Amino acid sequence: MQRIAICGVVLMMLLGPVTARSEDEVDHRDTAQPTQDSLNFFESKIRPLLIDHCHECHGEDSQESELRVDTLAGMLTGGLAGASLVPGKPASSLLVTAVRYQDNDLKMPPDEKLPDVQIADIIRWVEMGAPHPDTNTVGPIVQRGEVDLDQGRKHWAFQPPIKATPPIGDALTDAPNPIDAFVLARLRAEGLHPNAPADRRTLLRRVTFDLTGLPPTPEEIDSFLSDSSSHAFAKVVDRLLASPQYGERWARHWLDVARYADSNGLDENVVLGNAWRYRDYVVRSLNDDKPYNQFVVEQLAGDLLDSGNDVDLRHDRLIATGFLVLGPKVLAEQDEAKMEMDIIDEQIDTVGRSLMGLTLGCARCHTHKFDPISHHDYYGLAGIFQSTQTMDSYKTVAEWHENTIETPEQAAELKQHQQKIADQEKLIAEKFAHAKSELEPPSDAAAKPDEIEKRFSEETRAELKTLRDELERWKEETPELPTAMGVVDGDIADTAVHLRGSHLTLGDVVPRRFPEVLMSDDDPSIPVDQSGRLEFARWLTNGRHPLTARVMVNRLWRGHFGKGLVPTVDNFGLKGSSPTHPELLDWLAVRFVEEGWSIKAMHRMMVLSQTYQQSSDFGAFNAELDPSNQFYWRFSVRRLEAEAIRDGLLAVSGQLDWTTGGNIMPYKNREYVFNHTSQDKSRYDSKRRSIYVPVIRNHLYDMFQLFDYTDASVLNGDRNTSTIAPQALYLMNSEMVSDLTFAMADRLLNEDTDSVRRIRRLYLEAYGRPPRDPEISDGVRFLSRFETLQRRGDVESDGNASDPERSAWQAFCQAVVSSSEFVYLR
Known part of the structure; x- marks a missing residue:
């Protein structure tokens, strides 16, 4: 099939001149307003690079050629040669010219060219608009900033959640679910009115996709519609939560946070041949409704837990620690100490944002610019992970650790x-x-x-x-x-502060500990002969920690309602958003702990609420007051994720392979993804669910990329959702969709001889509703017209010209699944 090429239009930032200005005069509006993800990219990729290679000659103490690169203002102002940085324009940025070695008179670093992967990071950073924490504040980097703990602890997220009594009032007497009491009270305070409940067909499709990532079958629709009991919907919810498909669906949400992938990416894109064991562990854990506190402890310190004589439990816990190993690594880094600290930094950043909603990685080079996290806090945590064996060898090509899990x-x-x-x-x-x-x-x-x-x-x-x-x-x-990616305790030691984040310039040794702003007098100390991972995990899940439960219930809320009660789901710090419903968030967090950290119980409460079951109908009055629906006066329409679209197509076509678990990667462990001809032999034509499809860093499956799949190299609990023309073109032109709609057509043709009944069946499977009379007549007319044109040779199709009926039904099926109604939840 001929592929359609789409030319994208790139919006470039309009920049004014930045010459002949002092640092104090630099207009920071020239730079993009940074997002938290872009700041994380700078802190993890760019700042360490600048510190290692540039600050010695162009930093606070020395400014050769009058150039300073340790501040944003210094880079924008530039030196004698001009501005080193023009946000959004790599070709105009002398920084990029220098690291590319394009000019014989301007090669930086002067001794040796940077690795290609680091040059690519610099270019990407400039293309992003050069996000930098100094965008709104000019000044030198703080090396030993003092943290005001008393002031820091006043931030809402650092205070223990309080389980407030759900509001009570005349308008709330019909709100038996506490969620509705909180939401209705806020709606009333804002002068808003909730929508009426969604119709039963819409509600069933919504919750079935939400909990399993698959559409309801016609039989499931009929069963629900025929059940007139008051608990009919609750029975549906319980059935869905008990299905194996629930774990497959919600594991994918967690895997976004765990930055799951099947290859390393970066400089040495070798296969993580046993990563799938961690993925399957997550699926099993969610299906078993493993308490979230246990789920967290196992991933941070499963190797340190006593499993007795239970071999399967021991193996599961070893596999769980793969969470700490999954991140991308520069495996050919020549400086072994730098590689070790880069890996530790990635672990701290991931653990901080995934479990606490804190950007702890921002304190690697200096005290956090926004949150009360000190430089010493960071290296207290770094000691825990430096006392953990993540790698077996740092020699090129470095090898990560794997635990044996034999029977x-x-x-x-x-x-x-x-x-x-x-x-x-x-x-x-x-x-x-x-x-x-x-x-x-x-x-x-x-x-x-x-x-x-x-x-x-x-x-x-x-x-x-x-x-x-x-x-x-x-x-x-x-x-x-058999082996599984994972960690064990290594050589136990505390870590010295790395001044400006450089392993070459060490300061005081910091005892292993947790961030001070979150600690209390009765928190456990770390034994001198242990890494501290187990103590850290238990501290996070002790039920008193102000962040752990809040962050998780917010992730669950985001999964059901499209946005979190705290919209910045990965950042609860001072630069993150405040909760729209703080009392509700706290109530849910406390309830979560009280109910034994049961994730399924929290799902059940959320989807059984009237707030969740509202219609998505537009209301002009409410929209005028709350256009973004931040107070939940209706259910927000949202597009299905890439995996749900693909799995839905497979299910409706009857081609879905329901096999659970296992590995379908055609590689050996640690084998290079690309061969000598740069060909990737990963296969994406499997009929398995999308969670089992290979996730290759730097070479993602094209459908996943098109429908906003996450960047598997970084943690992301809040996927972007775009609506662009190539998505519609993919559904109308891709080989995969064509093959699956032929399968749909064949099944409809084989199961019934009546065109109207076939159309009704197709609509039920694809949209969860019967077709309206005009849709039936339009469909019959389309099929007849298409067949006629096909017989005359006046229309091209992917089918066999000798079977115009099959071609017509394939075209009709493809039109149905290419519509917005198929890919959106209402």
Whole structure:
């Protein structure tokens, strides 16, 4: 099929001149207003690079060529050669010219060109508009900033959540769900009115996609519509939560936060051949409704938990620690100490944002510019992760650690096989020694074994060859014990502060500890002989921590309502958003802990609320007061994610492979994704659910990219949702959609002979509702017209011209699933 190419239009930032101005005069409106994700990119990728390679000559203490790059103002002002940075314009930025070595008179760093991956990061940063924490504040980087803990603890997110009594009033007497009481009270205060409930078909499609990522079947629709009991919807919710598909759906939400991928990306894009075990662990954990506090502890310190004699539990907990290993790594980094600290930084950033909603990584180079997180807080945590073995080797190409997870039977099989090899080696040695002893005259003591063996009889040499061939075959057949990416405790030690984030300039050694602003007098200390991971995990999940429960219930709310009660789901710090419903957020957080950290119980409460079950109808009065629906006067229409669109197509076509778990990657562990011709042999034509499709960093499946799949190299709990023409063109032109709609057509043609009944079945499966009369008549007319044109040869299709009826039904099915109604939840 011919692919349609779309040319995108790139909006570039309009920049005024930045020459002949002092740092104090620089207009920071020239730079993009940074988002938290873009600031994280700067802090993790760009600032460490500038510190390592630039600050010595162009920093606070020295400004060769009058250039300073440790502040945004310094880069915008530039030095004697001009502005080093023009946000949004790499070609105009002398910083990019210098690191590219494009000008013989301007090569930086002067001693050696940066690796390509770091140059690409600089270019990407400039293209992003050069996001920098100094966009709104000019000044030197703080090295040892003092944190005002008393002031910091006044921030709402650092105070313990309080379970307020749900509001009560005349307008709230019909709100048995506490969620509705809080939401209705806020609506009333804002002068808004809630929408009426959604119709039952719409509600069923909404909750089925929400909880399983799949559309309801016609049979499930009929069953729900025929149930007139007051608990009909609750029974649907319980059925969906109990289905294996629930875990597959909601595991994908968590995997976005865990930055899950099947390859390393960056400089050495090798396969993470056992990452799938972590993915399957998440699916199992959610299906089992594993308490969230246990889920967290296992991922941070599962290797340190006592599992008794339960081998499966022990393995599960070892697999869980893969959470700490999944991040991308520069595996060819020549500076091993730098690689270690970069990996630790990625772990701290991930743990901070995923579990606490804090950008802890921003304190690597200096005290956090916005949150009460000190430089010493960061290195207190760094000591915990530096005392953890994440890597087996830092030598190029570096290797991450994997734990063996063999069963007793597998261990016994390996031992038996190794004994067979040892016995064979002994037999060969004895055979050789016996033949050597019978040589006349005896062999020279200095003779090599090969020279000696040449004097053996032909029969003896043949016997030895047979024995050695067997030995080599048995060695090749040695069973490999299964392994899983994960960590264990390493050499225990505290970590020194890295001044300006550089491992080359060390300051005071900091005892391993947790961020001081969140600590209380009765928090546990870390034993001197342990890394502190287990203590850290238990501190996070002790039920008193102000962030852990809040962050998770906010993630669940975002998954059901399209946005969080705290819109910045990965940032609860001072630069994050304040909650729209603070009392509700706190009530949910406390309830979450009280109910044993049950994720399923929280799902159930949210989707059974009237707030969730409202219609998505537009209301002019409400929209005038609350155009963004931040107070939840209606259900917000939202587009399905890439995975739900693909899985929905597979389900409606009858082609979905319901197999759960396992690996479909065509690679060996640690093998390079791309071969010598730069070809990626990953296959995306599997009929398995999308959660099992390979996630290759730097080479994502094209459909996933098009429908706003997450960047698997970084944590992201709040995927973007775009609406662009190429998405519609993909549904109308892609080979995958064409193949699946042929399968739909074939099934409809085989199951019924009546066109009207076929159309009704298709609408029920695709939209969860029957077609309206005009839609039926339009469909019949389309099919008839298409067949006629096909017979006359006046229309091209992907089908066989000798079967115009099949071609017509395929075209009709493709039109149905290409509509907005299929890809949107209302």
